[in-house]
Amino acid sequence: MEKALSKVGSFWITQKAKEELKDISDDLTTFSNTVEEKAKWIFNKLKGKPQKSLPDLLREYNIPPGLFPKNITCYEFDESKAKLVVYLPQACVVTFKDDSVMRYATRVKGTLIRGKLTSIEGMKTKVLVWVKVTSVAVEGYKSDKVWFTAGVKKSRPRDAYDFPKDAVRVEEF
Numbered sequence: 001m002e003k004a005l006s007k008v009g010s011f012w013i014t015q016k017a018k019e020e021l022k023d024i025s026d027d028l029t030t031f032s033n034t035v036e037e038k039a040k041w042i043f044n045k046l047k048g049k050p051q052k053s054l055p056d057l058l059r060e061y062n063i064p065p066g067l068f069p070k071n072i073t074c075y076e077f078d079e080s081k082a083k084l085v086v087y088l089p090q091a092c093v094v095t096f097k098d099d100s101v102m103r104y105a106t107r108v109k110g111t112l113i114r115g116k117l118t119s120i121e122g123m124k125t126k127v128l129v130w131v132k133v134t135s136v137a138v139e140g141y142k143s144d145k146v147w148f149t150a151g152v153k154k155s156r157p158r159d160a161y162d163f164p165k166d167a168v169r170v171e172e173f
Helices: 002-046 054-060
Strands: 074-078 083-087 092-095 101-113 116-126 130-132 135-137 145-150 152-157
Touching (some): 054 074
Antiparallel strands (some): 092 101, 101 116, 116 130, 116 135, 135 145, 145 152
16 A cells, blocks of 8 residues: 555656646746847847837738737848747737727737738637637728638728737736
């Protein structure tokens, strides 16, 4: 009996140790990624490459400038590959003028082309449940609608996304 209890106790301790090590490893990876992202941003600043604001970049590509919250940390845009990465200090949620709600991860990636942000990772919208947003599109410069694809394609009024809004921190994306 004592041997059985010893084995169970040792198994339990091993499992707990593995969980703790995994948590520590995840924390170190997150910290490392954050440091790397900030270093890239600082390096680009030091190179003297002035970067436009994210709302200005979105406006240039005919995407509503208020699609992302005010509190972004920084962004990267590789024009040759059309890859956009937006960094936020924490996962957050924003409620827009039309009462639509968007949730953002700490890093949102997508492909930015004229009138479209596609292949999005890190953005959700609330329908009845949280649904991953895969694309955002505007059909023309004079269009008053923004089309969100989150399982289904749904239009929302463009003016709801004219200005970046304040975000509210959430625990998890």
